[in-house]
Amino acid sequence: MTANVIVSGSLRNRLALILTGGAALLAVVLFVAVRVLATQVAQQGQDNILNASMSSVLDTAVIRDGRVTLDFPYSSLSMLNTQADDRVFYAIYEDGTLLSGYDWLVVPRNVAPESTAFENTTFNGDQLRIATGARVLIGSDGPRNVFVSIAQTQDALSSTLHAISRNVALLGLGFFLMSSALAIWAASTTSRQMHRLTTSVTRRGPQDLSPVTKPVPSEMAPLVASLNTFMSRLDHTLTQSEDFIAEAAHRIRTPLATVRSHAEATLQRVDREDNRKSLQAMVRAIDESSRAAGQLLDHAMVTFRAENLEMPRVDLTELLQELVVSMTPVAEMKDITFTMKLDSSATLHGDPILLQNAMRNLIDNAVKYAPSETGVCVEISKSPTLSVSVYDDGQGFAPDEIETLSGRFVRGKNMGNKVGSGLGLTIAQEVAVVHGGKMTLSNRPEGGACVTLFF
Template identity: 50%
Template sequence: MNEPLQTSGSLRRRLMLQLVGSAAFLATLLFFVVLGFARDVAQQTHDSILLASATSIMDSVSVQADEITVDIPYAALSMLGNVSNDRVFYRVSTRDDVLTGYENLPTTSQSVRSGHSAFDTLTYKGDSIRMVTSLRRLSLNGAPADIIISVAQTREGQAAQLAQLSRSAMQLGLGFFLVATILAIWAAQSSIRPLKQLTEAVSRRGPKDLRPVQRPVPSEMIPLVSSLNRFIGRLRVSLTRSEDFIAEAAHRVRTPLATVRTQAEITLRRVDRAENRASLREMIRAIDESSRAAGQLLDHAMVTFRIDSLERKAIDLTELGRELVDRLQPIAELKDIDLHFFGSGNPKITGDAILIQNAVRNILDNAIKYSPNESAIQVSTRQNGNTARIQVEDEAGGFVGMDTDALTQRFTRGENAAGTIGSGLGLTIAREVVEAHGGVLIIETSKTGTGACVSLCFPLH
């Protein structure tokens, strides 16, 4: 029953890992998208400044005295210096000649049409450069002449800017990931919560609580919960049926047993032979045992039934105890047992008087049954803080060295029970009643050490 269940992993962990995984994926994506975007923007910015520079140089190109001349504006190059500290190169050329600037600046591989520009990333003197090439067609001596202007700048500033941007993008991605992770943990926790709550509600139930689960649950859990409820229903029906069966059986057996016992006693009086009398006595004893067992089974069925719908009324424990002692006095006297009651105060509890009576009677029955002749049994009630206690103390030897917990299991009997009539249900009934009332059953050795002391402790009214 209690072997560990096999797990197929944690739902919460799986959910969390999936959420965190997708957060990591999205954060990485975000990083690259932002970086790519920033790179494009940085490149475009750089390009547009280069183009502005080339354009202003282009605007200064003129034809004077049949000769192409360039008057590079100061701003054409100084504007590049204002953006970054990068090195600047330029060249003004026609198809055939370099007019001015850096002759060995590489040329663009793209074909540029007049009035258009091309951008290249090239290497010059061992450094990466970004270069714009603009072309314009002029008329020189009546013939068309192409003016090609290239302006280039090294990319250190851009690289530094990109490094800065990628740091920012990294921080952004990391921040996104952290926030998403926290949200993922929260989401995983909160979607698991109804499951947890249901588990707690089911495991908090008492052993006899077979009511269907009524609390609202998320729609995904409806099939599970309704299956569980159907299962509980079947279990309850089957339990009830078996309890009914036992009670019915006990009841049916008890009446004929009484008849048989009467007949056996009558026969015993008529019979003179010693061996016949002995076997008849043995028979009567067995009948007593069966009858008592049947009685206890009936008691137990009654207790189980009443616990299911527990009545809650005020009960005076002292009154209940005294009445019980009075009722059992004759049985005790048969064994010359000194049964006396000592009540202090009037501790009041709430509960089912019949059940509690039954419980105490079972204890007292046991005590009388196991006590030797001419011993004493004391029943006492007492109030102790928030607890009301009724206790039965005997001189029947007690449960020395025995597992007192196991004694309260069904059909378990003490070691000293051999030779005494009993079913082993008495302590079980007492314990079930006490626990149904929110109390505890305590089994100890009596103060004198010669017997047992069984206490039923209930919370006060």
């Protein structure tokens, strides 16, 4: 059935993909955000210490004997001691002149007093962070600008960041894995609801058009509601047509019986051979019509009973024996002998009227199509499952018709001039299906048709 459905993707996969993709994206965002934040915080920490160190140096600037001197304390540099033994450089300038420190350390000249400028630079391949501050000293000869820069390598910073990055990466990975598990679980839970509905619809018998009564999630309610409406409309239409057929068959059968009795009466009185023949043909046609009407009624009954099935225990053996006994007179007219291969204790839960109807159709068919002076065999087998086979010694089914013969109003080509409606096998099949079984048609290797009902 799914072969006819155009499938485009999977809801579950799509849901899982969106959720895990979202989780991966969130994990990356988390990693980047924490990393950026950690970098800022760590850099802020280093900047604060550099600033404190720089300020403590700059604060000692005084003009002594007309010269700018800085007698900075031991703590100015000792506060820059780090776990990673970061290297420290500094430069002290008065305007453009280096007073002391490292001459390669270029000090920015546009630093406003009482503020600190931070910048990054590299020295011999090492990343340096530089803090620069300025102060104006008023000497006897006018203002003098003092600049102090303190630079530090970033080994401790980068090792801290490395540790943080590793931890955050682990956190992100854990977050992603948990979210993925959650996503897969959510996706499969959601699709399980769909699956449950599918199963409950698929498991139904072909005649079951009752509405779905199991609770479904609100998202699926419109779908199930339309499905229910659709099925009830279908059920209504089917019932109507079955009713119509049954009514029609019933209405036809009674007038047909009247017409037949008139035809028979007329046949008694008619002597001309050609008139008799046409009357006989008429009676025959009436028989056929009436039989067809009868079977249409049977069929309607099977459909009706199948919908309101009760399943008492039925003795199949007894049922078949009675049937054979009742059919024996008809068989004897064609010199057909019945053979019974019955198990004494074959019982099943089923509808006795339906079963009897199905069996009668099968035996009737066998008697009808079997050549004269042959045998018809009725056999019950219990293995592998309970089954009833009816077979004859006739010419069998045409192999190309075996698949289609059980359809409604389908009749075999080699039926000759036998009276039939084409509903017998249909009824038998429907009864088998209603009882949870099936019907198979086959030709026996030694010749003859065989119909088997499996229950």
